[in-house]
Amino acid sequence: MYTASCLCGAIQLKINTDIPKIFVCHCQQCQKAQGSAFVAIAPIHTQDLEILTGQEQLGEYYATENKKRVFCKICASPLFSARLDLPEIVRLRVGIINEPLNAQIASHAFTNYKAAWFEILDDHAKFPEAVC
Numbered sequence: 001m002y003t004a005s006c007l008c009g010a011i012q013l014k015i016n017t018d019i020p021k022i023f024v025c026h027c028q029q030c031q032k033a034q035g036s037a038f039v040a041i042a043p044i045h046t047q048d049l050e051i052l053t054g055q056e057q058l059g060e061y062y063a064t065e066n067k068k069r070v071f072c073k074i075c076a077s078p079l080f081s082a083r084l085d086l087p088e089i090v091r092l093r094v095g096i097i098n099e100p101l102n103a104q105i106a107s108h109a110f111t112n113y114k115a116a117w118f119e120i121l122d123d124h125a126k127f128p129e130a131v132c
Contacts, residue, residue, distance in 0.1 A: 004096040006077035011054030013079070015044060015092070022094055022103050026118075027110035033069055033078060034093075037118035041091040042103065044080075049090060 002015040019042045030039040051058070059073040069081045070090075080090040094101060108120055109130035120126065 002101070003098045004079075004092070005098060006054070006057075006072035006075050006079060006096065008072065008075035008077070010057045010074050011072050011077075011079065012052040013096070014050040014052055015048060015097070016050065017044060017048040019044075019092075019094070019097075019101060019103050021106035022101075023091075023106050023109065025109045026114040028113050029063055030110075031113075031115060033063065037115040038108075039078075040094045040105075041081075042094050043089050044092045046088055046090055049080075049092070 001017075002019065004013040004015060005011060022040050022042055024038050024040050026038045031037060033039065054072070057073045058079070059071050060068045061071070062068050063081075066084050067081055068084070070079045071077060072079065077096065078093050079096060080092045082090045094103070105122060105124045107125040107127060107130075109127050111120065111126045112128040114120065
């Protein structure tokens, strides 16, 4: 079990499952959404994610017709994304987890689009054109 929160603390989450793997996406959409070289996510079943406080502060942006990005309306922290065709899964942004996360990177997606100034130095699986 883990807890998570946005930057301002208005949204508090509880994750009722283990998180063994982190997936990293280097696509341009994720770079822009995070303001960084990549996004680090963990797929979580919606039944394992509780919104403890701040439900009214959740904002949504549809990056595509099928995928929404959920963020805090106050501090704009990205929290998770969700595909409409997979309503039972959210892709939690692991940087919002409060406790130390003992998980390993499983793979890097869209490595053909990685930021020119960022070098991937690990040996984890790399997918040049994978779906994020």
